[in-house]
Amino acid sequence: MVIAGLGGQGVLKASDILADAAFSAGLDVKKSELHGMSQRGGSVSSDVRFGERVFSPMTPEGEADFLVVIAPDQIPVNAAALREGGILIEPSQIDESSLPSKKSINVALLGILSRYLPFSVDAWAAALQRNLPEKLHEANLMAFSIGRGNGQACGRAVEQ
Amino acid sequence: MAAIDAGVRLGTGYPGTPSTEILESFESLGGRAQWSPNEKVALEVGIGVAFAGARALVTMKHVGLNVAADPLFTVAYTRLDGALVVVSADDPGMASSQNEQDNRRYALAAGVPMLEPSDSQEAYEFTLRAIEISERWQVPVLLRMTTRVCHSKTVVRRGTVAIPSPRPAHFEHDFGSRVMIPAYARPAHLRLRKKLAEIAAWNEEPGPNELVAGTPSLGVITSGVAFQYVREVAPTASVLKLGMTYPLPVERMRAFAAGVERCIVIEEGDPYLVEAARTAGIAVEGKPGAFRCGELNTARVRRILEGDSSPEPKRVPGKPPALCAGCPHRSVYTALKNLNCIVSGDIGCYSLGALPPFEAMDSLVCMGAAIGVGLGMRHSLPPEEAKRVVSVIGDSTFVHSGITGLVEMVYNPPESGHVVLILDNGTTAMTGMQEHPGTGRTLAHAKTGKVVFEDLARALGIRNVHVIDPTLAPAKFQELIQSCLDVPELSVVIARRDCLLASRAIREYERCNEQQTD
Numbered sequence: 001m002v003i004a005g006l007g008g009q010g011v012l013k014a015s016d017i018l019a020d021a022a023f024s025a026g027l028d029v030k031k032s033e034l035h036g037m038s039q040r041g042g043s044v045s046s047d048v049r050f051g052e053r054v055f056s057p058m059t060p061e062g063e064a065d066f067l068v069v070i071a072p073d074q075i076p077v078n079a080a081a082l083r084e085g086g087i088l089i090e091p092s093q094i095d096e097s098s099l100p101s102k103k104s105i106n107v108a109l110l111g112i113l114s115r116y117l118p119f120s121v122d123a124w125a126a127a128l129q130r131n132l133p134e135k136l137h138e139a140n141l142m143a144f145s146i147g148r149g150n151g152q153a154c155g156r157a158v159e160q
Numbered sequence: 161m162a163a164i165d166a167g168v169r170l171g172t173g174y175p176g177t178p179s180t181e182i183l184e185s186f187e188s189l190g191g192r193a194q195w196s197p198n199e200k201v202a203l204e205v206g207i208g209v210a211f212a213g214a215r216a217l218v219t220m221k222h223v224g225l226n227v228a229a230d231p232l233f234t235v236a237y238t239r240l241d242g243a244l245v246v247v248s249a250d251d252p253g254m255a256s257s258q259n260e261q262d263n264r265r266y267a268l269a270a271g272v273p274m275l276e277p278s279d280s281q282e283a284y285e286f287t288l289r290a291i292e293i294s295e296r297w298q299v300p301v302l303l304r305m306t307t308r309v310c311h312s313k314t315v316v317r318r319g320t321v322a323i324p325s326p327r328p329a330h331f332e333h334d335f336g337s338r339v340m341i342p343a344y345a346r347p348a349h350l351r352l353r354k355k356l357a358e359i360a361a362w363n364e365e366p367g368p369n370e371l372v373a374g375t376p377s378l379g380v381i382t383s384g385v386a387f388q389y390v391r392e393v394a395p396t397a398s399v400l401k402l403g404m405t406y407p408l409p410v411e412r413m414r415a416f417a418a419g420v421e422r423c424i425v426i427e428e429g430d431p432y433l434v435e436a437a438r439t440a441g442i443a444v445e446g447k448p449g450a451f452r453c454g455e456l457n458t459a460r461v462r463r464i465l466e467g468d469s470s471p472e473p474k475r476v477p478g479k480p481p482a483l484c485a486g487c488p489h490r491s492v493y494t495a496l497k498n499l500n501c502i503v504s505g506d507i508g509c510y511s512l513g514a515l516p517p518f519e520a521m522d523s524l525v526c527m528g529a530a531i532g533v534g535l536g537m538r539h540s541l542p543p544e545e546a547k548r549v550v551s552v553i554g555d556s557t558f559v560h561s562g563i564t565g566l567v568e569m570v571y572n573p574p575e576s577g578h579v580v581l582i583l584d585n586g587t588t589a590m591t592g593m594q595e596h597p598g599t600g601r602t603l604a605h606a607k608t609g610k611v612v613f614e615d616l617a618r619a620l621g622i623r624n625v626h627v628i629d630p631t632l633a634p635a636k637f638q639e640l641i642q643s644c645l646d647v648p649e650l651s652v653v654i655a656r657r658d659c660l661l662a663s664r665a666i667r668e669y670e671r672c673n674e675q676q677t678d
Contacts, residue, residue: 006479019313030279032312034255043478055392057279057312057385060458061473077478 001113002059003106004045004078005070010106013131014068015046017110020127021119022050032057043077066116068109089113094147104136104143111147121148161318162287164189167326169214169242172202174560175591176221177256178310179249183219184594187604195594195603198527198560199224203231203246210244210300211338214329215291222250222263223526227561233270235300237348239337242329243294245287246272247303249310252428253455256590258507258526260453262429267302267406271352273359274302274406275368276384280314286403288321289368295324297355304405306428308385308455360407368403369412378465379420381413381437381444386428389461405433410440417442426464428456483512488585488657491630492552493518495638499645501550502541504534506562508554509590509659510583527557531565531580538574546576547645553580556588556596559611569650570620577648579641582613585659586666593662607673617652624651631657 003018005011012033019031033046047059064081068089075090082088089112091105099108107128114124128144129137163171163186171186171193173179183193196202199220209216220228225248232246248266251257267274275290277283283305290301336344363369374397380390383402390399400416402408417423417437424445425434434446447464450472454460463472483489493513496503497520505511505521506529514521523533534551541549553562562582569578588594595601600610617625624644630637637655644651658666 007481016313023315028315030312030314032308034307034311041479041484042481045478054314055388056458057308057314057388058457060392074478077476080473080476 001048001066001068002045002064002078002081003048003068003070004043004074004081005106006074007041007044009044009070010103011044011046011070014070014106014110015048016131017107017124017127018048018113019050020130021117021124022048024123024127025119027051028054030054030057043074045074045078045081066113068113070106070109087116098146100139100142104140107140108143108147111144111149114144114148161185161189161316162284163217164191165318166215166243166288166291166323168217168291169326169329170194170205170209171217171219172196172205173219173247174199174202174224174227175556175588175594176224176249177591178251178305178307179219179221179224179247180591180594181310182217182247182249183603186217193603195596197597199228200231203228203235206244206246207231207235207238207300210240210242210294211238212329212331213241213327215243215245215295215326217245217247217287219247220249221257222248222261223257223259224248225263225266226261227527229266229270232266232272232300234340234345236271237340237345237352239334239348239351240294240298240300241332242326243291244300245290245294245303246300247305250304250306250429252306255307258524260429262432263302263304264405264432265430267304268432271356272300272302272406273297273356273404274304275403276304276405277309277403278384278387278401279309280312280316281320282403283309284316284318285321286368288323289403292323293359297359299352299355299359302406304384306385306455312385356407359404360409363404363407364409364412367409367412369409370399370401370403371416372397372399372401374398376419377421379416379423380426380465381416381423381433382426383433384428386426386456386461389456389458390426392458393462394465402433408433408436410436410442413437414440414442417444424465426456426461480515481512482515483509483518484660486660488629488631488655488660489513489583490518491634491637492581492583492655493520495630495634495641496520496550496552498638499642500548501641501645502537502545502548504530504537504549504551506530506551506553506557507590508557508583508588509585510552510554511590513552521552528553528561528565530557531562532568534580535565535569535572535574535578538576538578539572543576546574547648549576549578550641550645551578551580553582554589555582555584555586555598555613556594558582558613559597563616566617566620566622566652570622573650575648577650579644579651579653581641582652582654584613584654584656585662586656587659587662589659589662593659593665599666601669601673605669605672607677613654614652622650622652624649625654626651627654627656629657630655 187193206216206218530551
């Protein structure tokens with residue numbers, strides 16, 4: 001899968017949490033990301049792949065099962081990542097005003113993604129807690145549940 | 161983690177994507193790590209650690225090894241008592257670099273053994289192996305990584321490689337092995353070649369190389385992250401994965417190639433392996449020239465294997481990075497644009513001043529080049545143009561390699577004078593807010609000695625030295641630059657204001673450090 005957005009939106013944090021959840025489920029996991037220039041508000045994306053054995057750390061173009069995009073204007077930039085029938089998860093699926101903090105949109109979108117993945121809520125919660133400072137746990141756990149609650153079957157396939 | 165497990169005494173380096181996190185992680189796990197002013201100094205400190213019998217890890221990005229090349233080529237001749245591992249983090253595809261040089265060439269040119277990990281597990285294991293090889297043959301070892309190995313996370317099992325415990329640090333006189341005057345360096349070079357022959361034999365068998373048995377119809381010789389792409393794209397192929405790519409296990413490569421119908425070399429970057437194979441008389445296919453540029457991935461490896469030369473799909477361009485809203489560099493570039501300056505620029509966040517809306521940087525070559533290049537322009541341009549030239553350099557970059565440029569300016573001043581603008585935002589911002597000698601704080605943000613730029617400039621005999629906050633007083637800043645440009649004198653203007661992203665952390669470090677001194 002691919003998580004995308006802009007610098008500062010928590011793309012890498014979201015991919016860390018996802019990779020951690022998959023790792024805890026006993027899977028081989030690889031994630032890849034690009035830093036550097038992208039820190040200054042530019043496009044950022046991170047690939048996470050898991051399964052019995054993973055080779056390339058990058059998701060091949062057109063093969064992503066899921067694309068999570070935190071900034072709406074980054075959807076066209078990343079749409080080619082999705083396979084046919086792959087699922088796009090985007091901010092319009094969340095009522096931002098229901099979130100404890102706008103900054104937790106990345107985690108809320110993970111909540112939507114979690115609907116499709118075979119990891120338990122407890123495993124997600126543990127992964128969240130391992131990757132965020134304690135003072136952010138409560139708000140992010142709430143954002144995650146909001147996403148998980150709202151996210152059922154909301155994802156859409158995008159036109160290639 | 162490998163450095164911790166190996167008992168590395170000291171980690172040194174200069175921040176640079178994609179290498180920066182290594183020393184930060186080492187320090188956070190309890191290791192002793194420090195930022196040096198530049199890679200050359202970092203390597204020299206590492207050499208001292210290894211001469212003292214301890215273990216050193218020196219990290220840098222690929223272009224950093226250019227700066228450190230001078231000590232690298234000669235330390236290869238010497239005899240180390242401890243270990244010296246130099247990490248070169250290459251950036252094929254230039255995710256955040258000014259070129260995509262392939263530093264495997266350095267191993268060959270300097271005669272330094274080189275290991276190439278292909279994932280996090282191998283990064284762990286090869287670091288330990290590199291220390292072992294360094295101590296066994298008393299030579300430095302290059303650990304050559306690439307962006308997709310550095311900036312990927314894959315599962316790591318700890319404790320998979322056991323190496324001898326570090327010995328206590330101790331110095332023994334050994335003039336012939338460490339004083340590289342010609343009389344001692346000549347036999348030292350012969351010794352190095354003998355060591356490399358031994359290492360080559362070791363690399364043939366056992367060596368850190370891996371054979372993946374597969375179909376005899378297709379054989380692939382590969383190294384580094386390209387191995388992962390090959391395994392994904394051609395799961396049935398026979399694969400010879402080279403872990404040590406200098407000196408090469410030539411006979412193993414020859415036997416592998418002879419055992420398959422089609423043998424192709426898949427490597428990222430330069431045709432390094434393929435040229436070496438062909439020089440040894442091994443018939444192998446290589447990749448077409450187009451794949452020398454940019455990084456590889458599974459799609460490109462598939463194209464190489466299938467001989468597909470159709471145009472590659474273009475990626476939709478993403479949003480380019482920009483100077484942050486509220487960035488102190490913004491008012492600097494506004495002024496330089498207003499004054500129609502010819503700007504000799506440098507490397508850092510402020511390189512973004514080259515992009516719209518500012519488009520106020522005319523050149524960027526390498527770390528520290530702003531001053532020398534600006535001086536060269538001043539020396540050659542007609543007077544009306546020469547007096548518009550300004551050299552712009554960041555604080556960390558100035559410490560890295562701008563100081564010698566300032567010395568050059570004092571020693572060979574252009575007739576029209578010159579203006580050097582140091583953009584001091586109190587941090588190495590672009591690589592992620594690392595400290596440097598101008599901040600007065602260590603890698604771990606503790607208080608230490610501080611290089612004060614204005615004192616340094618004055619000590620060099622530059623009379624016009626100004627310190628100003630360009631965000632607080634943009635009009636005054638522009639007037640100041642104008643007045644410096646108007647006179648045929650040497651000026652240094654320090655535009656000082658903390659990076660917006662770092663300022664809160666900087667205040668916190670300062671507060672903690674003050675409390676500790678109270």
